Every structure is written in structure tokens, then in C-alpha cells.
Amino acid sequence: xxxxxxxxxxxxxxxxxxxxxxxxxxxxxxxxxxxxxxxxxxxxxxxxxxxxxxxxxxxxxxxxxxxxxxxxxxxxxxxxxxxxxxxxxxxxxxxxxxxxxxxxxxxxxxxxxxxxxxxxxxxxxxxxxxxxxxxxxxxxxxxxxxxxxxxxxxxxxxxxxxxxxxxxxxxxxxxxxxxxxxxxxxxxxxxxxxxxxxxxxxxxxxxxxxxxxxxxxxxxxxxxxxxxxxxxxxxxxxxxxxxxxxxxxxxxxxxxxxxxxxxxxxxxxxxxxxxxxxxxxxxxxxxxxxxxxxxxxxxxxxxxxxxxxxxxxxxxxxxxxxxxxxxxxxxxxxxx
Amino acid sequence: xxxxxxxxxxxxxxxxxxxxxxxxxxxxxxxxxxxxxxxxxxxxxxxxxxxxxxxxxxxxxxxxxxxxxxxxxxxxxxxxxxxxxxxxxxxxxxxxxxxxxxxxxxxxxxxxxxxxxxxxxxxxxxxxxxxxxxxxxxxxxxxxxxxxxxxxxxxxxxxxxxxxxxxxxxxxxxxxxxxxxxxxxxxxxxxxxxxxxxxxxxxxxxxxxxxxxxxxxxxxxxxxxxxxxxxxxxxxxxxxxxxxxxxxxxxxxxxxxxxxxxxxxxxxxxxxxxxxxxxxxxxxxxxxxxxxxxxxxxxxxxxxxxxxxxxxxxxxxxxxxxxxxxxxxxxxxxxx
Numbered sequence: 001x002x003x004x005x006x007x008x009x010x011x012x013x014x015x016x017x018x019x020x021x022x023x024x025x026x027x028x029x030x031x032x033x034x035x036x037x038x039x040x041x042x043x044x045x046x047x048x049x050x051x052x053x054x055x056x057x058x059x060x061x062x063x064x065x066x067x068x069x070x071x072x073x074x075x076x077x078x079x080x081x082x083x084x085x086x087x088x089x090x091x092x093x094x095x096x097x098x099x100x101x102x103x104x105x106x107x108x109x110x111x112x113x114x115x116x117x118x119x120x121x122x123x124x125x126x127x128x129x130x131x132x133x134x135x136x137x138x139x140x141x142x143x144x145x146x147x148x149x150x151x152x153x154x155x156x157x158x159x160x161x162x163x164x165x166x167x168x169x170x171x172x173x174x175x176x177x178x179x180x181x182x183x184x185x186x187x188x189x190x191x192x193x194x195x196x197x198x199x200x201x202x203x204x205x206x207x208x209x210x211x212x213x214x215x216x217x218x219x220x221x222x223x224x225x226x227x228x229x230x231x232x233x234x235x236x237x238x239x240x241x242x243x244x245x246x247x248x249x250x251x252x253x254x255x256x257x258x259x260x261x262x263x264x265x266x267x268x269x270x271x272x273x274x275x276x277x278x279x280x281x282x283x284x285x286x287x288x289x290x291x292x293x294x295x296x297x298x299x300x301x302x303x304x305x306x307x308x309x310x311x312x313x314x315x316x317x318x319x320x321x322x323x324x325x326x327x328x329x330x331x332x333x334x335x336x
Numbered sequence: 337x338x339x340x341x342x343x344x345x346x347x348x349x350x351x352x353x354x355x356x357x358x359x360x361x362x363x364x365x366x367x368x369x370x371x372x373x374x375x376x377x378x379x380x381x382x383x384x385x386x387x388x389x390x391x392x393x394x395x396x397x398x399x400x401x402x403x404x405x406x407x408x409x410x411x412x413x414x415x416x417x418x419x420x421x422x423x424x425x426x427x428x429x430x431x432x433x434x435x436x437x438x439x440x441x442x443x444x445x446x447x448x449x450x451x452x453x454x455x456x457x458x459x460x461x462x463x464x465x466x467x468x469x470x471x472x473x474x475x476x477x478x479x480x481x482x483x484x485x486x487x488x489x490x491x492x493x494x495x496x497x498x499x500x501x502x503x504x505x506x507x508x509x510x511x512x513x514x515x516x517x518x519x520x521x522x523x524x525x526x527x528x529x530x531x532x533x534x535x536x537x538x539x540x541x542x543x544x545x546x547x548x549x550x551x552x553x554x555x556x557x558x559x560x561x562x563x564x565x566x567x568x569x570x571x572x573x574x575x576x577x578x579x580x581x582x583x584x585x586x587x588x589x590x591x592x593x594x595x596x597x598x599x600x601x602x603x604x605x606x607x608x609x610x611x612x613x614x615x616x617x618x619x620x621x622x623x624x625x626x627x628x629x630x631x632x633x634x635x636x637x638x639x640x641x642x643x644x645x646x647x648x649x650x651x652x653x654x655x656x657x658x659x660x661x662x663x664x665x666x667x668x669x670x671x672x
Contacts, residue, residue, distance in 0.1 A: 009664065011557075015662045015663065015664050016664065018662075038420065038493065039389055039415075039416040039417070039419050039420045039553060039554070040387040040388060040389035040416050040417045040419075040420035040422060040482070040484065041387060041388060041389070041420075042385045042386065042387050042486065043386050043387070043388055044385075044386075045386055049378045049380075050378065050379050050380075050381055050386070050483075051376040051377060051378050051379070052376060052377060052379055052426065052428055052461050052462050052481075052483065053375055053376035053377070053428075053462050054428035054429070054430055054462045054463060054464050054481065055430070055464045056430040056431070056432055056464050056465070056466040056479070057466070058432065058466045058468060079375075080375040080376050081375070081376045083375050083376075084374065084375045084376035084377075086376060090388065092388055092389075092390035092481045093390070094390055094391070094392040094430065094479035094481075095392070096392055096394065096432070096477055096479075125388050126388050126389050126390045126481070127390060128390050128391045128392050128479075129392070130392040130393070130394045130477070132394060132474070132477075133474065133670070136472065136474040138468070138469065138472040141432055141466070141468075141477070143392070143430035143432075143464075143479040145388075145390065145428045145430075145462070145481035146376070147386075147388065147483070148376065150378070157374065217375060218375070221347075326351045326354075327351065328345065328351050328352065334469070
């Protein structure tokens with residue numbers, strides 16, 4: 001392939017598209033089962049319940065400290081399967097790339113995506129590329145669908161949550177949101193701030209063996225506060241969060257204070273929020289803290305019955321309380 | 337939902353996005369198994385080999401005679417499973433919608449998409465929406481991944497094709513390409529030209545019972561000529577097509593002559609090309625001709641050994657021969 005930039009002909013089903021698929025996608029996503037000539041491919045699966053999830057990715061900039069849109073597309077979809085209690089096995093990949101996009105940048109992103117699939121132990125089973133006309137489409141959008149297997153009969157979900165249950169988070173929140181914002185805005189504040197984008201599979205698998213695990217979710221768009229509101233809305237319970245217990249890295253806190261963001265509403269891409277029975281709290285925290293991605297895991301809140309409209313309530317370090325409202329205006333669009 | 341146009345807040349994970357999902361997507365795509373609050377959903381499947389396929393859709397205009405991007409996204413993915421010999425069961429849906437897009441138009445397209453899922457007997461198991469900044473992204477892009485089940489041990493594919501095999505097409509070619517082109521260019525030539533966009537599932541299921549079925553494909557981007565080249569490249573056989581036998585509707589032929597297009601390179605979205613053993617030809621044609629979508633099914637070519645570089649060769653009505661070269665420059669970008 002001699003071209004340096006993507007042209008409309010790379011999306012037309014003909015020779016240029018075949019070369020792009022063979023020489024770029026198939027080379028990085030080497031999968032002996034991937035038949036690039038087939039309309040649909042067989043995906044051998046172990047026994048269990050089949051789960052699917054899907055996500056689109058439009059993050060800007062496409063590359064940022066700690067990750068890029070390619071790795072994010074894998075982590076995001078792998079993580080949605082992981083928090084549902086499934087082991088991810090396959091992904092499908094849709095690429096929407098703008099005419100004129102630099103092929104070297106596309107290759108860098110596809111190579112990063114491929115690395116993320118190897119880390120998570122998933123194979124790209126099928127893919128498709130469409131070329132968008134120049135000036136339409138901010139360079140590159142991705143969509144990934146994941147297929148995973150969950151142990152049959154596994155009870156996990158918001159329906160399992162009870163009053164008295166505890167809420168845990170696997171690590172500091174807001175890193176991804178702040179890292180992408182700083183990469184975008186070029187405040188010259190970057191410092192050591194990196195996205196937390198990573199597979200959460202080790203974190204979720206560590207909890208699957210623990211009795212009393214009720215629910216897991218990865219706080220992405222809308223952050224921890226949005227997960228808190230989802231729990232409240234689905235269960236009708238009050239969620240009491242203790243701000244002093246919620247891990248937020250010092251540079252994230254500093255940037256948020258300077259710019260007026262609330263870290264509880266900023267996206268993470270490598271964290272897990274879990275709800276567990278009270279007696280499972282210590283075991284779950286201990287299991288997480290043994291893992292590289294869980295050393296700062298913390299108990300951050302408790303669920304209780306309410307007589308009013310159920311709310312997510314944050315106790316501040318000074319002893320006050322404020323309601324974590326559902327997100328309306330987005331502080332940071334295009335974060336994933 | 338009181339908004340008339342999509343805003344960035346509809347993609348941010350908060351209240352506006354939840355309302356868009358609940359009041360527009362979930363309402364049209366009513367699926368009792370679809371849990372809009374879950375990260376990943378279980379998809380019960382009958383026994384058999386699990387197949388996946390994925391496709392992106394960027395057609396312009398979004399609505400055209402005979403279809404729209406919503407129906408096309410379903411047909412395209414259902415059809416890829418169908419020609420692989422699978423029965424489609426589930427889709428995932430990714431929506432990339434531009435800020436400022438009219439919600440009434442989005443609803444029309446989602447309703448059409450929902451109708452197509454009901455026709456094909458598939459359920460949307462998971463979805464995701466991202467909002468693109470105004471001026472980026474031509475209104476709406478879709479990506480769909482399909483999951484289907486194929487009878488175990490079914491041998492179907494380019495590897496099964498042999499010299500002497502016959503090539504059939506289920507109906508006239510080029511309708512979709514010409515219909516979209518005319519809708520786009522507003523030549524005032526529309527007449528009765530409509531896209532052939534439809535599920536091909538009845539056509540593929542009619543052939544699955546026939547001994548000697550080797551391979552099926554739906555000729556989309558790049559048209560019949562591109563499928564011919566794929567067969568040639570994968571088998572190393574010459575493919576002899578007889579132009580006089582290839583069904584092309586009269587108005588499609590007239591528009592192509594006027595504008596200098598070759599209908600053999602134009603996309604179809606509801607046709608099947610099948611390769612069958614010689615003795616299966618009559619049975620396959622008879623099975624197709626009983627179906628509403630197959631009344632104009634035809635035998636159009638034969639495969640043979642070659643001593644040279646294998647080629648797709650078209651015999652013209654005047655007795656001449658020309659090679660159908662692999663597509664390079666796209667006559668009609670953004671056709672699907």
C-alpha cells in the first residue's frame with residue numbers, strides 16, 4: 001500500500017479497500033479465525049450464557065496521555081462485558097475514517113487497539129471500514145460490539161441490590177476525563193496526568209468468586225455521580241456517599257478546582273463501582289487491593305431505605321450534605 | 337422529550353440521553369429482553385454455530401426511494417448472516433448523530449429500522465448513541481453487528497467452489513445504486529426506480545435445503561462485478577458471465593447508459609449471488625422463482641479452470657469478451 005492518506009476509494013469495496021484491510025487491519029489484528037473474505041464468521045464459544053454489548057467512540061483528541069481511541073474502543077467494550085460478570089471473547093470493529101486521514105496515524109491507532117485486544121484476551125472476529133467525505137466526521141470514529149460468556153444462573157444486576165448494601169470503587173475517579181480535557185485544551189497543565197483507560201477484567205473476575213456481590217458498573221460518561229444516580233433510580237433506595245472516602249488523585253483534584261469541574265462527574269475508563277452485601281465488603285476490598293489496578297480501592301457509600309424521592313446524597317468533609325443531581329449539561333463532551 | 341433537534345447533551349450519559357433512549361429508541365425497538373440499564377445483555381440462542389458480522393452505514397441521502405439508512409442497516413447485516421447460511425437472531429446498533437439533527441427525522445429512521453427488524457425476525461439486543469459536534473459527521477451514521485446461528489457442519493463458502501459450478505443471481509442488479517444516485521443528484525429522473533433494499537433471508541433459506549449449494553453472497557458495494565472478482569481471486573478459476581443473461585431493469589439500464597455507469601458495478605441491497613453445482617442449477621432457480629424476491633432469478637455464468645491468471649470474463653451480447661476488472665475508482669461513494 002503506497003498511499004499516505006485515506007481516500008474515498010479505501011471504502012468502496014474494491015482494490016484499495018482490500019489492500020487497506022489486508023495490509024493494515026488484518027496484519028495488526030492477526031486472528032487465524034478471521035476470514036477477511038467472509039460475510040459472517042463463526043465464533044466458537046465455551047458453554048454459558050452469551051452476552052453482548054456495544055459502544056461508539058468519538059473521543060477528541062484521538063490520542064491522549066495514557067491511551068487513544070483504539071485502546072479505548074477495546075477497553076470500553078471489554079469492560080462492559082466484564083462488569084456484567086462475563087468473560088469477553090470476541091469483538092467486532094467498525095471504522096468510520098475521514099477522507100484525508102493520515103494512514104500512519106490510523107496504523108498507530110489500530111496497533112494500539114490490537115495491543116488492547118491481546119491484553120484482554122479477545123479476538124476481533126469481524127470488521128468494516130467506511131470512508132467519510134473530507135470535512136465530515138472528525139477524523140475517526142469507532143464502534144465495537146463485544147461478545148462474552150457468563151456462568152449460567154449468575155445473579156448480578158441492579159435488581160439484586162438491597163438496603164444496607166455497600167458501595168465500593170476500585171480506584172481514583174476522574175483521571176480519564178481530566179487527561180483527555182488537558183490533551184484537548186492544551187492548558188500546559190499536563191503534568192503526570194494520564195487516562196486510567198485499561199481493562200477491568202482482573203478487577204471484575206476477582207469479585208465474581210465473592211458471595212454477596214450484587215452489581216458492578218464501570219463509571220464512564222457522566223462518571224461516578226451518574227452511576228450513583230442509576231443505582232438510585234433502579235432501586236428506589238437512597239445512596240449515601242462519603243466524599244472524604246472517594247479516592248481522587250491530587251492533580252485531578254487540583255485541575256478540577258482550578259477549572260470548576262466536579263471529579264465525580266468525570267469519566268473513568270478503568271475503574272469499577274461495585275455494590276456488595278455488608279458482610280462481603282472486607283473480602284471484596286482485600287481482593288481488589290491485591291491487584292495492580294485496585295491498590296486504592298475504597299468503601300465509599302451505603303444504600304438505605306427512603307421515605308422521600310430516592311436520591312444520591314454526598315456527605316462533604318465538613319459534615320454538610322448535597323444531592324448529586326443527574327447530569328444535564330455535559331461538562332466534557334466527546335470524552336469516549 | 338420536548339426537544340426538536342439533537343444536542344450534545346443527548347450523548348453525555350445523563351438525563352437527556354436517557355430520555356432519548358427511553359422515549360425514542362426503546363419505544364420503537366420494543367424488545368422485552370432489552371434491558372436499557374444494563375452494560376451487557378444476555379442473548380438466548382438456539383443450538384448451532386454462532387456467527388457474527390458487522391457493517392457501517394453512511395449512505396447519502398439518508399432517505400431514498402425504497403429505503404433509508406435505518407432499514408439498510410438492518411438489511412445489510414441480516415443479509416450478511418443470511419448468505420453465510422445463518423439465521424439472524426440479534427443485532428447491536430450504534431448511532432452517531434450530528435448535533436442539530438432533527439429528532440423527527442431520527443424517529444422516522446429508527447421506526448423504519450424497527451420495521452426491518454420485525455420483517456427479518458431479529459431483535460436489537462444492545463445499542464449506543466454518540467452525538468457528533470455540529471458540522472462534523474453528515475447527519476447520521478449507523479453501525480450494526482449481527483449475531484446468528486448456523487447449522488453445525490454446514491459447508492458453505494468460497495473453498496467449496498469447483499470448476500464447472502454455475503453462478504446464479506436472484507434478481508435484477510443495480511437498483512439500489514441507481515435509486516440512491518438519483519435521490520442524491522436530483523436529476524429529475526426518478527421515475528419508478530426504487531432501491532431493492534430488503535432482507536434476503538427467504539432467498540438464502542430456500543437454497544439451504546438444496547444439495548450442491550457452494551457459496552452465497554449479497555452484491556453490495558462494488559456490485560456483481562466485485563463479487564465476481566472475489567470468487568475468481570479466492571478460487572483461482574475463470575468466471576464466464578453472459579451479459580445477455582444478467583437481469584438489469586430497463587430504467588436502470590437507461591440511466592446507466594445516459595450517465596456512463598456500468599450496472600454490474602452498482603450496489604444491490606436485496607439480491608443474492610449463489611454458486612451451485614451444475615446439477616443443482618434448476619432446483620435452485622425453481623426454489624428462488626417461487627419467492628416474491630426471486631421471480632427474475634437467472635443463471636448468469638460458469639466457472640472453469642484457467643491456464644493464465646484467473647479472471648472474470650463477460651461475454652457481450654455481440655459475442656465479444658471483456659474482463660471485469662477489480663473496482664478501483666468508486667463510481668458511487670457512500671451508497672450504503
